Amino acid sequence: MTASATAPAPIAFIDLAAQRARIGARIDAAVARVLQSCRFVNGPEVTQFEEQLAAFAGAKYAVSCSSGTDALALILMAWGVKPGDAVFCPAFTFCATAEVVPYLGATPVFVDVDADTFNMDPESLTQAIAVAIEQGLTPRVVIPVDLFGQPADYDALLPIAEAHGLKVLCDTAQGFGGTWNNRRTGSIGDATATSFFPAKPLGCYGDGGAILTDDADLVAVLKSLREHGQGIDKYQNVRIGMTARLDTIQAAVLLEKLAVFEEEIAAREKVARRYNDLLKDVCQVPAVDARATSVWAQYTIRLAPGRRDALADALKAEGIPTAVYYRLPMHLQPAYKHYPAAGAILPACEMLAEEVISLPMHPDLDEATQDRIVGAVRRALAA
Ligand SMILES: *Cc1c(COP(=O)(O)O)cnc(C)c1O
Numbered sequence: 001m002t003a004s005a006t007a008p009a010p011i012a013f014i015d016l017a018a019q020r021a022r023i024g025a026r027i028d029a030a031v032a033r034v035l036q037s038c039r040f041v042n043g044p045e046v047t048q049f050e051e052q053l054a055a056f057a058g059a060k061y062a063v064s065c066s067s068g069t070d071a072l073a074l075i076l077m078a079w080g081v082k083p084g085d086a087v088f089c090p091a092f093t094f095c096a097t098a099e100v101v102p103y104l105g106a107t108p109v110f111v112d113v114d115a116d117t118f119n120m121d122p123e124s125l126t127q128a129i130a131v132a133i134e135q136g137l138t139p140r141v142v143i144p145v146d147l148f149g150q151p152a153d154y155d156a157l158l159p160i161a162e163a164h165g166l167k168v169l170c171d172t173a174q175g176f177g178g179t180w181n182n183r184r185t186g187s188i189g190d191a192t193a194t195s196f197f198p199a200k201p202l203g204c205y206g207d208g209g210a211i212l213t214d215d216a217d218l219v220a221v222l223k224s225l226r227e228h229g230q231g232i233d234k235y236q237n238v239r240i241g242m243t244a245r246l247d248t249i250q251a252a253v254l255l256e257k258l259a260v261f262e263e264e265i266a267a268r269e270k271v272a273r274r275y276n277d278l279l280k281d282v283c284q285v286p287a288v289d290a291r292a293t294s295v296w297a298q299y300t301i302r303l304a305p306g307r308r309d310a311l312a313d314a315l316k317a318e319g320i321p322t323a324v325y326y327r328l329p330m331h332l333q334p335a336y337k338h339y340p341a342a343g344a345i346l347p348a349c350e351m352l353a354e355e356v357i358s359l360p361m362h363p364d365l366d367e368a369t370q371d372r373i374v375g376a377v378r379r380a381l382a383a
Contacts, residue, residue: 010321011320011321011369011372011373013360013362014362015360015362016198016362018364019363019364022364023256027205027252027253027256030045030252030255031252034252040248040249041247042245042248045248046246046251048251048255049252049254049255049258052258053210053212053254053258056177056184056186056258057176057184057186057212059186059187059213060214061212061213061214061215061216061219062186062211062212063210063219063222063226064209064210064245065210065211065222065226066226066246067195067208068171068173068193068197068209069195069209071209071211072097072169072171073103074211074222074226074242075169075191075193075218075222076101076103076104076106076141076169077104077225077241077242078218078221078222078225079218081101082105082106083104083106084106084107084136084138085104085107085138085141086107086108086139086140086340087101087107087108087140087141087142088109088111088142088143089101089110089111089143089330090110090111090113090120090143090144090147090349091111091330091341091346091349092147092326092352093326093330094173095333096173097171097330098110098143098330106140107137107340108330108339109132109340110329110340110342110346111341112342112346112347112348113346113349113352115351116287117152118150118300118352119145119147119150119151119152120142120157122153122157125142125160127343128340129160129164131341131343135340139164139165140167141167141168142157142160142166142167142168142169143169144157144168144170144171144189145172146170146175146176146178147175148294148297148300149175149178149294149296149297150175150178150286150288150292151172151178151180151185151289151294152170152180153289154180154181154188155181155291158188168188169189169190170185170188170189170191170192170193171193172185172192172193173193173194173195173197173200174201175297176200177201177202177261178292179293180292181291190213191212191213191215192211192212193210194211195209196246201268201296201297202257202261203257204250204253205253206247206250207250208246208254209246210246221239224239224241225241225244226242226243226244226245227241227243228242229241263363265295268295268296269296271299271361271362271365271370272294272296272299275299275374278370278371279301279374279378282381283302283377284301284303286300286301296361298323299359299360300325300357301356302352302355302356303381306354308354311357311380311381312324312357315376315377318376320359320360320372321360322358328353329346329349331346331349359373359377360373
């Protein structure tokens with residue numbers, strides 16, 4: 001007997017092939033239309049997608065761009081963030097949230113998170129602002145992250161930002177489609193950046209991103225910045241910009257994905273609830289604030305320190321992938337550890353980094369496959 005006859009069939013962490021089986025034909029037709037048109041840059045699908053994305057989020061405007069990272073960078077550029085400015089970022093996040101800050105010569109200041117929601121801790125933000133002022137920095141922007149799909153605590157964060165004159169840049173790369181007090185992310189704060197990286201809840205077939213805002217003046221600057229700082233046209237340059245457009249092909253893909261996104265959000269919610277019901281007695285399952293809905297970019301459980309790697313190994317042996325987001329918080333990363341933080345240690349970030357592990361999560365995860373995952377997790381944790 002060969003090994004493959006006995007090895008269980010591998011399960012996908014995020015099953016983009018299953019999504020293609022559902023809507024691939026429509027996407028392929030949409031891409032084919034762009035190929036026929038040869039309008040690869042700034043084709044009509046780009047504007048159409050921006051209008052539909054803004055309507056979906058409940059924002060006045062959407063400006064599409066080349067990635068979530070560029071969306072963050074473009075906003076900071078447009079706001080004139082500069083050396084001497086402090087930009088407050090959670091330390092438990094994907095690096096891009098903070099990476100864009102030194103692009104502009106400004107200083108990221110790291111903030112701890114709430115251990116239950118994984119999102120920015122308002123008290124720690126207040127401490128971080130005091131640290132920045134003490135160090136002679138000018139507090140300018142806070143970047144709350146909607147981590148793993150759940151919106152940050154905007155009820156607490158927005159008043160702190162207002163009291164200190166901070167702009168609020170929401171990083172909803174993982175949380176687009178989620179809600180806070182019944183408002184979709186993208187309609188909160190001064191501007192929102194999101195990502196269409198394929199693994200995000202709303203992903204394209206490559207890199208892409210967008211900015212959402214109600215601020216018409218900001219939109220005008222962003223549109224100039226994403227096209228080399230153009231003025232009346234591309235050949236008049238009124239500021240230093242970037243080449244940061246969303247490709248027409250990606251906009252065409254996203255129009256088809258946005259059409260089914262509500263259904264996918266509902267399917268994700270169903271998968272997450274079922275995981276919670278079936279796992280809550282063996283590990284710490286993720287908590288969602290009563291004011292929030294999550295789009296479940298990740299389904300992340302917590303285990304006592306030291307138990308995570310054994311679980312990952314046991315699941316791997318059964319063909320079940322896992323991932324650890326994030327093993328090293330930003331304030332301890334080699335490239336970032338010299339930047340200031342709210343305190344000498346950020347206790348929740350450092351604890352979570354030892355405890356978290358994410359299980360397969362996507363809208364096409366059927367009950368039989370989920371039962372296989374749950375069974376393997378329960379067996380491994382009982383061992
Ligand atoms: C993915 C991600 C980004 C960056 O998006 P890209 O499109 O990959 O550049 C930024 N912030 C967070 C929290 C992310 O998860």
